[in-house]
Amino acid sequence: MLLPAPLLLLADSRLPAGGHAHSGGLEPAAAAGAVTDVPTLAGFLRGRLATTGLVTAALAAAACAHTARAAADHGRASGWTVLDAEADARTPSPAQRRASRSQGRSLLRAVRTASPHPALDALAAFPAPHHPLVLGAAVAAAGGSPAHAASISAYGAVTGPASAAVRLLALDPLAVHRALAELAPRVDAVAAEAGGFAGGDPAALPAASAPALDVFAELHLRAEPRLFES
């Protein structure tokens, strides 16, 4: 089976959507001494994947499913407000809400240039829509399914911080790559779980929290120097 190139573009870390300046909590975790080497990084990534990773993948899948439904129903713009509120309710940390919205805005800019779609126009009505919502709509616009959206989202949930760790802690990129490869089956499992919620009630989407990431995200704003936005 071919891997559709429009979806590969969305999963590419070189997608010019501002991701390189976000560490997914890795920078403050490193500053706090919670991540110091490849094993502690692997543990960090496992935890992030099972929490934030699951939630954002489920939101992305739901957004993708919503895009398809909205196209069939001619409109249903209100659905985006519902999903936006559900994303907010799952993101207690103001710093993380800001990071998600800022990355959503950047992603929307990139994908609207590449593949115009009514759902992306609908999201542009928000000053800064949450990142997983934009990703889900972009996957739908590129012809992908909610399962694809969940996969790309879960994948990005670990590759972003891993790349930040390589830059920030000068970890061996080959060792970090091996850690990511070992994590791959879990990425698939999380994506499969997340995708399973796509058609259901948005209120029932997973809401797995990571208390340490919440604390780190807020501590980060008080830290100097900081090299990453989040």
Place this chain on the structure above:
Amino acid sequence: MGTNHDHLQDPHPAAPARGRPLRLGVGGPVGSGKTALVAALCRTLGRELDLAVVTNDIYTTEDADFLRGNAVLPDDRITAVRTGCCPHTAIRDDISANLDAVESLERRHGRLDLVIVESGGDNLTATFSRGLADRQIFVLDVSGGDKVPRKGGPGVSGADLLVVNKTDLAPLVGADLAVMDRDAARVRGGRPVVFGSLREDPGAPEIAAWVRSVLAEHRSAGPAPGSADAALPTGAP
């Protein structure tokens, strides 16, 4: 006209196509005097132009703080962008955060004449994307060695203006300004080079005059030729 393809040509639709401020990139190696130049331009041009600054510092918000601390610009006209250890990525490969910063400054202050985007200190290969900067200045200093212009690189050879700073130090570091001038001219195909010392001449009048002329050209021509916006349709929708 083929308006249905406009979205394909507009890489950042939030920016107004016409009448938007000139975006001027200021790049160069660490310590060459980028922030000093930005401060000089703010001082010299601040009274005649409505301007704002985006800084991309490797570390912290040091540059933004320097500009604030020197009361060169009010706080709300300076935005610091974090680059995730990759200053060249933020001005070249993935300009999202900088575009967001420029656009929010434009939203906050209405009509601006000039937005200066200062890069983080980087190596000679760093250069501004044409999607971000209409024009760019590359700042070198003589203490980096008089061979730097000969080595070239996209910043030295491609910048619209090359500034060689700290000429007062040339005798101390054994740099031959004539050699730098000759090498720069060879790789730059006739584009201008300014030699000077921002410490001795903190107003940078020659560079400010260049900015004025570029701005006049930008205003008369609409989107600057060569910039990504040049491809934008100019007719009414």
Place this chain on the structure above:
Amino acid sequence: MTRHYTAHAAVRAERDGAGRVRLTRLRSDGPYALRATPDAVHLVGAAAGPLGGDELNLDLEVAAGAALAVRSVASTLLLPGPGESTTRVRAAVGHGAHLDLALEPAVAAAGCRHRAVTDFALEAGATLRWREELVLGRHGEPAGRYSGRVDVTVGGRPLLRNELRLPDPDLCTSGAVLGDARCTGNVLLVGPGLAAEPYAADGLAVMPLAGPGVLVTALAPDSATLRRRLRHGEERART
């Protein structure tokens, strides 16, 4: 024979014509024995547990204009048994009413499999204080499997949906989740006039939500430190 409870306790507070709050319902059931004092309704554990297989429900209703505080006298020990144990709290808070629910910590003992489900449905203009604390295992033992989820809506709009899923020790100790903390907890405040600015310190975050509330989250090596951090966070959340 294994003991197995399905209990359903309930409290309803109303405001009478004279402006006093009256408990119009106070139903104890199984391990959930309720005692009313002038200040609060107290949960006095009538049995150890819950044990695996138990299902304990507590329904709280605070009618418009009334106020209710619910406390417990001791921590709850979550113990193993046949199957998963569940505690379920459902609370409905009316317009102008206030619910203050702060139970003593739950301790996830080794081998337990527990699920805690909490649902708050607040009408617009209702206020809430909710504290939850979790201790991962008794002294020196690894924690069992725990998952908890809270859903809070205000006027039908989601304010907070927050799950803590600790299916294995591996995940607990992730630097992203709990790190080396053995205790974690939250205080949620809902209402007007709360802090608009976030605050953070070692093991503590005070987070203004997108809606009308503030979530205080803390991590700590022990339950006394956890309580101290939550108290500090709550003070910050009210300023």
